[in-house]
Amino acid sequence: MVDLVNVCPSCGLEEENVMHALCSCFFASHVWSLSQLPIPSFNGRNFKQWVEGWLAEPAITPDTKGRICGFLYDIWTSRNAAVWEGFLPYPQKLLRGSFARWEAWKISFQQHVRNLPFQVAEPIPDPHSAAGVICYVDAGFHGPQHAPSYGFIVYEADGTFMAAANGPLTCSYDPILAEALAMCEALSWLKDNGYTAVTLCSR
Template sequence: MSVFLLPETLCISLERLMNRYWWDKSSTEKGIHWLAWDKMCVPKKYGGLGFKRLHEFNLALHGKQGWCLLTNPASLMARVFKARYFPKTSFLEAILGGCPSYVWRSVMASQMLIRGGCRRMVGDGSSTKVWLHPWLPDPQDPYVRTTPTDTTRDLWVSNLIDPVSNEWKREFIHQLFEPRDANLIIQIPANVDYEDISFWFGDTRGCYSVKEGVEDVMHVLCSCSYAKRVWDVSNLPVPPINDDDFMQWVASWLDNSAGRSCETKGKICGLLHELWKARNHAVWDGFLPTPAAVCRSFHLSWNAWKTNITTRHTTPYPQPGLTALIST
């Protein structure tokens, strides 16, 4: 499971076998499934039994390979893959490329997972890109929000450090970035004697582990830094996104007692679908749309759906007598 990405259909079939083994009395006598498999896979702290979803566990294992490519570039595996698939970038910006092997496709499937938990500790800033890497000291959104221009799009963090004083170029930073970004940048100590390194957010050692990498729906669609940026840009009135179970979070806005209109609920569901599409683009096409692009795609789909519904409800149906008259 740590070498190849198993098809989701195979994972579902294996989970069904596990479910039957857990509940059935024998190979010939079926038992009563007292609890749905989805609920059995809920973590124990949320009232489930803590079973692993095989597809998510499979991705977490591949995340270990992706983390190795990112943090151990001198290894033989990293040198081979880098020479073949991402010679001028890091694993975080890598794409599938032409005629990729299935092993590379499998490792790339974990890229979104690594992006969600990876952070950059800035030293001299020579290997950290200002707009591409998660390097700001913000646990919720470590990316720079200021929109880049054509001349600043490819800036490195080292371009923001004065080579003489080894301090931040404060005046330049305040001119270039929004107040939120500028204040966060200045908080970071400039350590020009050290190289930039990647670390795993939330781990005391800064290292990725399979346990940390097991994804759940809440992380993919709500709590990862990319998803949070999408929700912020959308301006939809969603409840606070925290460490709750996904179904509990959905119930908090889908329930009629929450006081949200049917249109608002529909828009939230539509944006969830767009987030899932964006994740699939990143895994299989090597392209991650910006949060603004995700919201634009959602609004286009929503307006097209509303227009279609309105047309269907307002177009008059031909009368039976008129239809017969026309046919003659």
């Protein structure tokens, strides 16, 4: 049996957990401070509570929520670099790279939407967006038991990420039925969250 010392590889000062590694570590908190994004305070919250706080905050735009997700990914990637390479980037460099990747992703997605090989109906106004939302849905079968599952991702019409979900399905090994049930899951979520103007896409 080997005793492992659970010390944060980024700061080397405190015990590491998810909230510390991604939010309250000296390195991570410096990144968040420089970002000037409108995030909830870290104090008194665990990671789940903190994430639920900004996801449910209507004053935080979908674009900003996407940027927050990007920073979480980049902070975790930097933490892994500290573990395996003994190196941490400057917070300013992390910020520049994260913002550049987000802008490049939005441009790429907008080009993808314009090049879709089909036409979509003009959506009606919606309380979340005057142009409605776009929802991509898919179903699949996984593993030797061909376990059915679904997944969907929701974007604003301009390509801004809004939400995503996945889960198991209950059906036989029938791709057409699985696709139909995946559509039902996506439509149910959209209805429960107040969306009425939706472009639904499935491959």
